[in-house]
Amino acid sequence: MKQTPDIKPIATALxxxxxxxxxxxxxxxxxxxxxxxxxxSQAPGSVGMTPSFTLANYARIIGDSYYLxxxxxxxxxxxxxxxxxxxxxxxxxxxxxxxxxxxxxxLIGLCILPLVCGALLPTLGLVNxxxxxxxxxxxxxxxxxxxxxxxxxxxxxxxxxxLVQAFLPLMILPLISxxxxxxxxxxxxxxxxxxxxxxxxxxxxxPLMLPGIVAGSLLVFCxxxxxxxxxxxxxxxxxxxxxxxxxxxxxxxxxxxxxSALGMVMLLFLALAGLVGALVSRGLGRRT
Amino acid sequence: MKRIACYAALTAVSLFPCLPAFAQDYxxxxxxxxxxxxxxxxxxxxHVAGPxxxxxxxxxxxxxxxxxxxxSKMVAERNNPTMDVTxxxxxxxxxxxxxxxxVAPDAALVPTAADVWAGMNDGxxxxxxxxxxxxxxxxxxxxxxxxxxxxxxxxxGKMAYAPYPSSEGDGMLAVAARIAGVNEHDPDAAFAKLAExxxxxxxxxxxxxxxxxxxxxxxxxxxxxxxxxLSNLGNYEGIGFVFPKDPGPVLVRDMVxxxxxxxxxxxxxxxIDLALSVETQTAYAKELxxxxxxxxxxLTEEEAARVINTPEEVKSLLQLDWxxxxxxxxxxxxxxxKQILGQ
Numbered sequence: 001m002k003q004t005p006d007i008k009p010i011a012t013a014l015x016x017x018x019x020x021x022x023x024x025x026x027x028x029x030x031x032x033x034x035x036x037x038x039x040x041s042q043a044p045g046s047v048g049m050t051p052s053f054t055l056a057n058y059a060r061i062i063g064d065s066y067y068l069x070x071x072x073x074x075x076x077x078x079x080x081x082x083x084x085x086x087x088x089x090x091x092x093x094x095x096x097x098x099x100x101x102x103x104x105x106x107l108i109g110l111c112i113l114p115l116v117c118g119a120l121l122p123t124l125g126l127v128n129x130x131x132x133x134x135x136x137x138x139x140x141x142x143x144x145x146x147x148x149x150x151x152x153x154x155x156x157x158x159x160x161x162x163l164v165q166a167f168l169p170l171m172i173l174p175l176i177s178x179x180x181x182x183x184x185x186x187x188x189x190x191x192x193x194x195x196x197x198x199x200x201x202x203x204x205x206x207p208l209m210l211p212g213i214v215a216g217s218l219l220v221f222c223x224x225x226x227x228x229x230x231x232x233x234x235x236x237x238x239x240x241x242x243x244x245x246x247x248x249x250x251x252x253x254x255x256x257x258x259x260s261a262l263g264m265v266m267l268l269f270l271a272l273a274g275l276v277g278a279l280v281s282r283g284l285g286r287r288t
Numbered sequence: 289m290k291r292i293a294c295y296a297a298l299t300a301v302s303l304f305p306c307l308p309a310f311a312q313d314y315x316x317x318x319x320x321x322x323x324x325x326x327x328x329x330x331x332x333x334x335h336v337a338g339p340x341x342x343x344x345x346x347x348x349x350x351x352x353x354x355x356x357x358x359x360s361k362m363v364a365e366r367n368n369p370t371m372d373v374t375x376x377x378x379x380x381x382x383x384x385x386x387x388x389x390x391v392a393p394d395a396a397l398v399p400t401a402a403d404v405w406a407g408m409n410d411g412x413x414x415x416x417x418x419x420x421x422x423x424x425x426x427x428x429x430x431x432x433x434x435x436x437x438x439x440x441x442x443x444x445g446k447m448a449y450a451p452y453p454s455s456e457g458d459g460m461l462a463v464a465a466r467i468a469g470v471n472e473h474d475p476d477a478a479f480a481k482l483a484e485x486x487x488x489x490x491x492x493x494x495x496x497x498x499x500x501x502x503x504x505x506x507x508x509x510x511x512x513x514x515x516x517x518l519s520n521l522g523n524y525e526g527i528g529f530v531f532p533k534d535p536g537p538v539l540v541r542d543m544v545x546x547x548x549x550x551x552x553x554x555x556x557x558x559x560i561d562l563a564l565s566v567e568t569q570t571a572y573a574k575e576l577x578x579x580x581x582x583x584x585x586x587l588t589e590e591e592a593a594r595v596i597n598t599p600e601e602v603k604s605l606l607q608l609d610w611x612x613x614x615x616x617x618x619x620x621x622x623x624x625x626k627q628i629l630g631q
Contacts, residue, residue, distance in 0.1 A: 042618065044615075045614075045615035046383075046386075046387065047359065047363055047383060047387055048363075048387055064622075066622070066625060066626050066630065127497065131497075131500070131501070132501065132504075132506050133500060133501065133504055133506070149506075153490070154489075154490055232493070233493055236490035236491055236492070236493075237449075237451055237488070237490065237491025237629055238487070238490070238491070238629060240625070240629075240630070248451075248621065248625075249621075250360065251354070251356045251357055251360055252356045252451070252452075252453050252454075252621070253453060253617050253618050253621050254356070254359055254360060254363060254617075255618050256360075256363075258618075
């Protein structure tokens with residue numbers, strides 16, 4: 001009996017090849033170049049590079065309190081934005097799942113809007129809202145609540161508002177997906193056994209929502225860690241983040257090796273965040 | 289007679305290389321020009337790209353963005369450039385030539401370059417002359433300020449700066465150095481003096497952003513480059529602009545460069561030739577208040593008052609050692625971040 005050759009692996013390889021080649025060419029290769037570049041140095045007084053191995057760029061980051069400060073600001077700003085997004089998204093996502101009937105699609109669409117309209121336009125809109133002569137300060141002054149403008153730009157407050165506005169959808173969507181899978185009966189059962197609303201949230205809902213919380217937090221944290229446009233515009237040069245430092249070094253100082261090292265440090269923290277997320281998810285998986 | 293005809297023919301042949309190459313058909317070819325967006329792009333389309341396309345059949349494509357992005361592009365594409373012409377700041381042009389990224393200015397290749405004021409084509413071809421002066425709030429400065437007035441105690445922490453590194457930042461450091469009795473070669477004194485002005489209200493990303501606050505008196509002053517500021521002042525009654533005298537305003541030049549080993553060198557030279565022409569330079573002066581570098585441009589008295597357009601005026605300006613300044617870029621950026629922004 002004649003055997004037909006198994007063409008499945010070949011067909012799979014052929015189907016995967018275009019995407020794999022594209023990924024290798026436009027992502028893996030440039031990434032490897034970035035890694036190598038971070039160990040080179042900028043030639044003194046020149047825009048050229050010296051292609052010999054050095055740890056000077058990393059030593060500069062570790063040894064300079066300004067860059068360590070920038071790293072620390074970026075990390076805690078990302079943590080703060082993640083926390084704010086979580087606090088805002090939890091009730092909103094639950095309300096959409098439980099109470100928004102016909103308008104659910106519309107509400108989810110509105111939540112996604114900041115993601116699809118890019119970072120620049122909403123950020124410039126926020127400048128008009130938050131500036132000393134903007135809508136918020138103007139309204140507060142006209143109501144007699146303040147006399148001098150509140151500083152809402154050029155500080156952590158302004159940048160946080162911008163980042164929360166930009167990345168809230170990244171928290172809401174995984175939460176909606178998780179909450180939808182929680183049977184409403186669990187909550188009723190807990191309450192029938194005498195649990196207060198707080199206890200229901202603490203011991204029933206939050207543990208069941210944890211996969212969504214972990215996924216959303218990871219997404220928001222990583223997006224905030226690498227955000228450039230919003231901190232650059234709303235920070236007005238006074239909120240130093242790693243992304244803005246990397247841009248300054250790459251595009252304005254043209255010190256690509258140092259900018260690459262800054263990028264590598266940022267990637268290291270992204271990887272660490274991913275690792276923590278994976279460990280927590282694995283722990284949750286074992287528990288369930 | 290035959291000999292005369294022969295001489296005439298020889299003369300015509302020998303002169304041929306000097307004739308503008310417009311007669312040649314460049315249909316199907318594309319010239320890529322990197323420049324700033326907005327009014328500059330519009331003027332270049334009207335006065336340079338349009339005529340060049342009509343005469344050669346080539347297409348002119350603009351890449352819009354900041355000059356730092358274009359420097360990065362030239363470095364990245366050093367061995368295989370895709371951009372033919374690039375507009376750079378004065379502080380970048382000598383460095384670009386030193387790195388072999390651009391072709392040295394040559395009047396044999398770009399005939400109009402011979403009409404540019406002597407000594408201006410430093411690294412690339414000088415496109416326009418502007419000066420770093422002071423944009424100020426009229427509410428806070430009833431009279432136009434001198435540089436030293438910015439150091440009065442009541443204005444501490446009320447300045448705005450362009451993001452650093454920039455011509456504005458380097459120029460302001462040079463001014464601070466002179467106020468401290470030294471020059472830009474003494475960065476310790478320059479940074480210490482500039483730090484006395486306090487941290488800025490903001491590092492602005494657009495003129496509207498800073499003008500709105502300055503118009504309302506929230507920002508006292510900002511070191512700014514004349515051209516754009518003068519073009520925008522009409523929209524803000526509460527803002528003035530002055531070229532101080534002690535020291536004089538810092539001379540800043542926009543440069544137009546032919547990218548080395550670019551795909552379309554002939555078209556690039558023709559583009560630059562048109563950019564330096566009397567017509568384009570006059571439009572720059574009239575519409576943007578950018579001083580012409582072409583010595584044959586004639587302006588009315590009113591137009592001339594708003595731009596830097598004579599060698600005498602240029603002599604009165606503060607000229608920096610840009611080659612030195614550019615070598616300090618990395619160090620000074622760190623110092624700016626820490627000592628000026630991070631106070």
